[in-house]
Amino acid sequence: MADGEETEKKRRRIAALTENMAVEGCSIGDWDGRWGHVQKFLERTGPFTHPDFEPSEESLQFLLETCKILVIGAGGLGCELLKNLALSGFRHIHVVDMDIIDVSNLNRQFLFRSKDVGRPKADVAAEFINQRVPGCNVVPHFKKIQDFDASFYRQFHIIVCGLDSIIARRWINGMLLSLLSYEDGVLDPSSIIPLIDGGTEGFKGNARVILPGMTACIDCTLELYPPQITFPMCTIASMPRLPEHCIEYVRVLQWPKDKPFGDAVGLDGDNPEHVQWVFQESLKRAAEFNITGVTYRLTQGVVKRIIPAVASTNAVIAAACATEVFKIATSAYIPLNNYLVFNDVDGLYTYTFEAERKDNCTACSQVPQKLQFPPSAKLQEVLEYLTENAALQMKSPAISTTLEGKNKTLYLQSIASIEERTRPNLCKTLKELGLADGQELAVADVTTPQTVLFKLNFTSETCSIKQVQN
Amino acid sequence: MTDHKTSKEQKYDRQLRLWGDHGQEALENAHVCLINATATGTEILKNLVLPGIGSFTIVDGHKVSGEDVGNKAQAATELLQELNGDVSGNFVEEVSVNVNQTYWSFTFSIYTHVLNHTYLRLGSVLWEAGVPFLICRTYGLIGYMRLIVKEHTVVESHPDNALEDLRLDQPFTELKHHVECYDLDNMEKKDHSHTPWIIVVAKYLEKWYSEHNSQLPKNYKEKEAFRQLIRAGILTNENGTPEDEENFEEAIKNVNTALNPTKVPSGTEEIFNAEQCENITAQSPSFWVIAHGVRDFVRNEGNGNLPVRGTIPDMIADSDKFIKLQNVYRDKAMKDAAVVSKHVEALLQSVGKPPESTSEQEIKLFCKNAAFLRVVRCRSLAEEYSVDTFNKDEITSCMDSTDSEMVLYLMLRSIDRFYQQHSRYPGVYNYQVEEDINKLKLCVNSLLQEYSLNVNVKDDYIHEFCRYGAAEPHTVAAFLGGSAAQEAIKIITHQFVPFNNTFLYNAMSQTSATFQL
Numbered sequence: 001m002a003d004g005e006e007t008e009k010k011r012r013r014i015a016a017l018t019e020n021m022a023v024e025g026c027s028i029g030d031w032d033g034r035w036g037h038v039q040k041f042l043e044r045t046g047p048f049t050h051p052d053f054e055p056s057e058e059s060l061q062f063l064l065e066t067c068k069i070l071v072i073g074a075g076g077l078g079c080e081l082l083k084n085l086a087l088s089g090f091r092h093i094h095v096v097d098m099d100i101i102d103v104s105n106l107n108r109q110f111l112f113r114s115k116d117v118g119r120p121k122a123d124v125a126a127e128f129i130n131q132r133v134p135g136c137n138v139v140p141h142f143k144k145i146q147d148f149d150a151s152f153y154r155q156f157h158i159i160v161c162g163l164d165s166i167i168a169r170r171w172i173n174g175m176l177l178s179l180l181s182y183e184d185g186v187l188d189p190s191s192i193i194p195l196i197d198g199g200t201e202g203f204k205g206n207a208r209v210i211l212p213g214m215t216a217c218i219d220c221t222l223e224l225y226p227p228q229i230t231f232p233m234c235t236i237a238s239m240p241r242l243p244e245h246c247i248e249y250v251r252v253l254q255w256p257k258d259k260p261f262g263d264a265v266g267l268d269g270d271n272p273e274h275v276q277w278v279f280q281e282s283l284k285r286a287a288e289f290n291i292t293g294v295t296y297r298l299t300q301g302v303v304k305r306i307i308p309a310v311a312s313t314n315a316v317i318a319a320a321c322a323t324e325v326f327k328i329a330t331s332a333y334i335p336l337n338n339y340l341v342f343n344d345v346d347g348l349y350t351y352t353f354e355a356e357r358k359d360n361c362t363a364c365s366q367v368p369q370k371l372q373f374p375p376s377a378k379l380q381e382v383l384e385y386l387t388e389n390a391a392l393q394m395k396s397p398a399i400s401t402t403l404e405g406k407n408k409t410l411y412l413q414s415i416a417s418i419e420e421r422t423r424p425n426l427c428k429t430l431k432e433l434g435l436a437d438g439q440e441l442a443v444a445d446v447t448t449p450q451t452v453l454f455k456l457n458f459t460s461e462t463c464s465i466k467q468v469q470n
Numbered sequence: 471m472t473d474h475k476t477s478k479e480q481k482y483d484r485q486l487r488l489w490g491d492h493g494q495e496a497l498e499n500a501h502v503c504l505i506n507a508t509a510t511g512t513e514i515l516k517n518l519v520l521p522g523i524g525s526f527t528i529v530d531g532h533k534v535s536g537e538d539v540g541n542k543a544q545a546a547t548e549l550l551q552e553l554n555g556d557v558s559g560n561f562v563e564e565v566s567v568n569v570n571q572t573y574w575s576f577t578f579s580i581y582t583h584v585l586n587h588t589y590l591r592l593g594s595v596l597w598e599a600g601v602p603f604l605i606c607r608t609y610g611l612i613g614y615m616r617l618i619v620k621e622h623t624v625v626e627s628h629p630d631n632a633l634e635d636l637r638l639d640q641p642f643t644e645l646k647h648h649v650e651c652y653d654l655d656n657m658e659k660k661d662h663s664h665t666p667w668i669i670v671v672a673k674y675l676e677k678w679y680s681e682h683n684s685q686l687p688k689n690y691k692e693k694e695a696f697r698q699l700i701r702a703g704i705l706t707n708e709n710g711t712p713e714d715e716e717n718f719e720e721a722i723k724n725v726n727t728a729l730n731p732t733k734v735p736s737g738t739e740e741i742f743n744a745e746q747c748e749n750i751t752a753q754s755p756s757f758w759v760i761a762h763g764v765r766d767f768v769r770n771e772g773n774g775n776l777p778v779r780g781t782i783p784d785m786i787a788d789s790d791k792f793i794k795l796q797n798v799y800r801d802k803a804m805k806d807a808a809v810v811s812k813h814v815e816a817l818l819q820s821v822g823k824p825p826e827s828t829s830e831q832e833i834k835l836f837c838k839n840a841a842f843l844r845v846v847r848c849r850s851l852a853e854e855y856s857v858d859t860f861n862k863d864e865i866t867s868c869m870d871s872t873d874s875e876m877v878l879y880l881m882l883r884s885i886d887r888f889y890q891q892h893s894r895y896p897g898v899y900n901y902q903v904e905e906d907i908n909k910l911k912l913c914v915n916s917l918l919q920e921y922s923l924n925v926n927v928k929d930d931y932i933h934e935f936c937r938y939g940a941a942e943p944h945t946v947a948a949f950l951g952g953s954a955a956q957e958a959i960k961i962i963t964h965q966f967v968p969f970n971n972t973f974l975y976n977a978m979s980q981t982s983a984t985f986q987l
């Protein structure tokens with residue numbers, strides 16, 4: 001009995017501390033002052049508030065009872081975001097994450113403990129917050145963002161992302177753009193769901209505010225994202241110079257050949273036995289070429305494309321994002337307009353600027369996209385253009401069109417049987433495929449929830465093939 | 471080569487890739503003291519506990535308001551310890567900070583909350599004891615950090631865009647010999663196309679010297695001509711069309727940086743000229759002892775240059791050629807480091823210390839980073855606050871722009887003044903806001919007057935700071951929590967470069983600035 005009391009006392013102590021930390025220097029009384037720090041910004045006039053701001057006691061009620069926030073990602077940024085939002089008064093929060101907890105998460109994803117390893121991040125994160133912050137109701141979804149449709153996303157006032165993939169960012173960006181409604185060509189502001197996006201990598205990070213249809217979207221600034229590091233195949237295959245080259249050789253070329261763990265067993269970077277095998281083989285390869293520097297840590301880093309991460313950077317970026325969620329939800333201040341860059345390698349450096357919309361952005365400009373090729377160009381060239389062009393950067397586009405009144409798939413990579421059937425089309429010319437000048441091609445890809453329509457313009461034979469500017 | 475990693479290595483994997491095992495070791499040997507378990511303070515500690523700080527102590531006598539559930543320090547300690555079982559924490563219940571010798575034993579001290587006379591006294595104690603001190607405050611939507619450390623040396627600053635150390639303008643003997651082994655004019659195509667660009671540039675530089683009186687290409691025109699010279703060396707096929715020789719393209723692309731004159735960077739030069747480097751005693755930290763040793767090398771065997779760094783960037787080349795070239799640089803770096811070691815040994819002997827006082831590893835690491843060394847010296851609080859030594863120029867010039875973050879600093883100083891006079895903060899209760907605006911304005915004016923600062927503090931900021939009512943919004947505390955924790959980690963690990971010395975964050979505009987006050 002005494003034990004139970006002690007535990008309960010301890011639990012209440014922790015809960016009260018979590019609450020009262022935020023009420024420092026404020027008032028007497030417990031829950032009376034609970035949201036004091038928030039109230040000051042909602043109930044008082046001020047010289048720097050948003051022009052639309054009106055002090056009122058209802059704002060707090062909106063925050064506590066009505067405002068619905070979606071947090072995408074329950075990892076390094078997600079954990080921090082959930083805590084920040086819960087302690088700022090937001091109570092209706094949903095969180096989506098398709099991952100389970102790994103021990104390497106524990107140095108920063110603080111809602112998880114070693115006993116939670118293997119469990120879904122969304123579930124554990126929600127449990128933790130709901131237990132520690134009385135009144136807060138986080139609803140977890142152990143799912144991919146693509147598992148939900150427009151009706152799910154439409155219910156939220158604000159969406160905030162802590163994702164680790166550009167593809168996922170582009171997808172949610174596309175989803176929110178698809179929710180926009182226009183009346184007589186004028187955007188209906190009530191259909192806009194603000195998207196706040198945070199990203200971190202080592203000691204660098206950024207936070208941005210996107211008002212779909214109004215401000216620069218993810219695709220408008222695609223060139224801001226640094227290209228992924230890849231090594232040329234000839235280097236990997238025959239001319240390694242760095243330990244990384246040796247590891248890539250084993251990962252890409254030797255594993256499929258040796259099939260060390262069975263015929264259909266793919267390399268799993270999370271399986272220590274797999275990584276150990278790659279490590280040993282990489283050492284052998286490196287020895288052949290007198291290359292030093294292959295370590296287990298490097299091997300795992302290359303195989304899993306590991307990005308270094310610390311608690312501090314995630315704390316900073318998630319804090320900046322949560323501040324913006326608060327500003328937008330309450331109109332207390334003018335939101336960030338619209339991009340913040342942070343780097344604390346040398347001192348602390350921040351840079352704030354307004355990313356501009358791209359006039360012909362494939363995602364948000366509503367300008368019809370053009371594809372310019374001579375009729376003798378092969379479909380393969382069109383495919384390469386879609387994946388390599390800096391403004392498009394599609395991953396595995398599926399191209400289809402309407403021919404003789406019927407829908408025809410020209411090429412689709414992601415389903416083996418269709419890939420096999422349509423593969424011969426890649427070597428055929430556009431003319432051979434029966435495509436005409438002005439033909440509409442529908443392109444689907446993981447980077448967007450909506451099909452992108454392209455208009456095919458035939459150029460004369462003498463034009464260079466890769467000349468396509470929109 | 472560990473086959474399977476310990477669970478700690480697994481847990482800390484993502485951060486070990488940033489500061490290495492030795493950085494982690496430094497972190498795990500550190501004992502941090504947090505004074506006042508405010509939201510900001512606990513956020514900072516959380517971001518130190520998670521990466522595995524050795525231990526922490528919280529000093530706070532305040533009670534968790536509203537419920538008789540115990541002391542704030544105790545609650546915070548329990549909360550934080552739960553985050554990471556590797557970390558040990560304890561607490562001390564003291565409402566008013568007892569400035570005594572206990573604080574000297576900490577690796578690092580963090581102070582949050584405002585009690586100005588206290589932190590000034592604490593500041594001078596820690597200054598004398600050589601304990602780095604970080605003051606952090608969240609006040610409304612403003613974050614403030616002040617770092618106070620007399621002298622902080624950094625060998626591993628990890629610069630973002632470091633220039634390579636290739637010595638093409640002053641090739642050392644071994645490099646010259648190695649380049650001589652190549653005969654570009656009589657090579658098979660395969661070898662020609664897979665010769666490292668460093669060799670290509672070196673060869674064509676020799677050609678250039680013979681035609682230009684041994685002078686390096688100096689201006690744009692000459693560099694362009696040099697690039698053309700290289701381009702002319704690209705093999706052509708039977709029809710006269712140039713072959714696809716990526717290594718030559720790389721050479722051409724790298725001409726600009728490759729021909730940068732090799733010299734000791736000004737930062738390192740300053741370190742060599744510092745008094746601590748000149749006068750080595752038995753008490754000198756190893757940073758200065760090794761610096762002196764490197765300086766001796768530069769002035770003798772180095773012929774005015776630092777020890778060779780020993781790394782080269784990746785480039786198109788076959789494995790054999792690349793590895794051999796890489797080894798030429800690596801071996802030279804090892805040779806140079808060994809010479810530096812000899813100098814360091816002699817130095818240690820001259821002050822009566824055993825040669826083991828600095829390790830081979832330390833010396834090698836120092837030599838490798840010789841071009842990137844940094845020393846951070848922060849002014850003391852006393853210097854910042856004294857009417858005679860405060861940084862008038864910095865404050866005045868920043869305030870030329872009335873919305874500079876400097877105004878936030880002046881407001882915080884005025885808030886302190888207000889607290890001193892009224893034993894409370896302005897605008898805590900709604901009814902106080904309006905009258906406190908005038909009272910705060912008087913504090914602002916008295917501050918400006920005392921320091922003879924002829925600057926304009928807009929009324930808007932005075933109003934805004936009253937509006938804040940000393941609130942500590944969580945998101946602002948969290949921003950500071952992350953920022954401050956990383957600065958603490960920098961100090962503890964001696965890796966990456968800490969800020970110097972005042973940082974201000976404005977959550978309204980999402981901007982920040984660093985001032986040296």
